[in-house]
Amino acid sequence: MKKMLIPLVAVIVIACSIVACKKEAKQTSQNEEVSQDALSKIKALGFGTSDVRKVAEGYLVEGDIVLTNENLDNVPPMGILRVGESEQYRTTNLVTKLPRTITVTTTGLTQPYIDGTIQTVTRYNNLNLQIKFQYISSGTADITIVGFNQGPSGGYITLGSSGFPTKRGNPYGQVKMNTNQYAYGTNPDPTYVGSVIQHEIGHCIGFRHTDYMDRSYSCGGATSNEGASNVGAVHIPGTPTGPDANSWMLACSNGKDRTFNANDKTALNYLY
Template sequence: MKKQMLAVIACLAAGIMMSSCSKNDRQEAPPQPVTDEVLAQIKALGFSTDNVLKTTEGYIVEGDILLTAAQLKEKMSITALRVGQVEQYRSGNLVTGLPRTITVKIVGLGPAFVAGVDTAIRRYNSLGLRIRFSRIASGTAGITVEGYNQAPVNGQVSYAYSGFPTAGNPYSSIKLNTNTAAFGYNPNVLYAGSIIQHEMGHCLGMHHTDYMDRSFSCGGSPVREDITPIWIPGTPTGPDPNSWMLACSNGGNRPFNSNDIIALRNLYAR
């Protein structure tokens, strides 16, 4: 009882924060083991097989990309957009029917995450793309942002995840980890906004910037060496250390850099 009372007090004290008191913050069960067959399918698609997490929706790879069972059986098309020594990548599926406005709805998340969503929306809308985002309070949204509660697994913390477009539509969900091991008791708005901005990039079809060589941001090793990059004129030839789509975050604010903007406009401003 004493522990329960302390938990209630902690929740009340953090009422304005994103904490484990949210109704959708029931801690999820530890993920189940991933079979060798599934790992082979993930590797065949060119994704890292390190720390793959199994969920009810599919498998989370590279920390934040959801692959469904159906996608594992597909041959995904990857196009590389070269923006320097580290490249931008997009999936074979992009959002179509342009120009269009994608609505975004937030479900059961606290003020810091709401402000983070608004920050990400402003950043995209400032680029003059043929895709715009608009937050709505109710109804069916193009993208729904909601929470899940996942404690660290084998020392690895999950922060968020989303997926790639299907049938010309953006991936319909962004999940943010409300466990305090991820964003803490009082999430930093700019950091949360940068993570949400990153996940929105996946929803539009963007892979990780260091898809060819994840060692650039995560200390891992290359997993894909059979892509012929397409150079984007006007971009530099040096490394791109601050891209919003790096696989591993720098732990702080990460708005679009100049190369990110060039890549997004190449895809969605024409």
């Protein structure tokens, strides 16, 4: 998930871009390490290829989604059902073996990130889904929240990233949260941090961005389609079929707490 930087930090961002972030921007354009074969597979799965980055886990696409090599080798079915004018989308992989409890923990993060994680667990559990979440303070969890430190680039800053469920039906195992001061400030608001964790865990259990067909809806700038609508994005019956205001799965943050809206709840209840 990304956040567009606001004018209050524009001077700082400009200074940053002169010294360090310009190099980062060069690295995060069309990354030379990404092979044409990988780009072809990413496109075939229905994801945009305009800003793909090679990362330790695989490839970072759409600003905050990690596609592993397993994801790239998993060819989804081609069918899609569309109803209405805006919608929630899921991936072809979902969490299985329901009902089940998914454990979540944090490692190496400060209290606001811990509090935000606990808030996320509570919000999901309040929906009474077939998947429950449980925060554990130690031990091995199904999903681990970890930190990384990355400054702004191109007028945006990445708030967090995660991936999609495995072919075996398990949630993606890691959420990365940006600890850079320009992501959440020097005194992070646990509620805002928690809303981003809530979004990233949405990816972990199989949700694509609500506005994947036009990221400019939440990110601003030019119209940008993240990928083909008939591959890797399956419409969820009962939800609208275009961008959905205030959905928890919009591609870019509005800088405020954003939780489940009515359509989000319909989508979650349909799947889980």
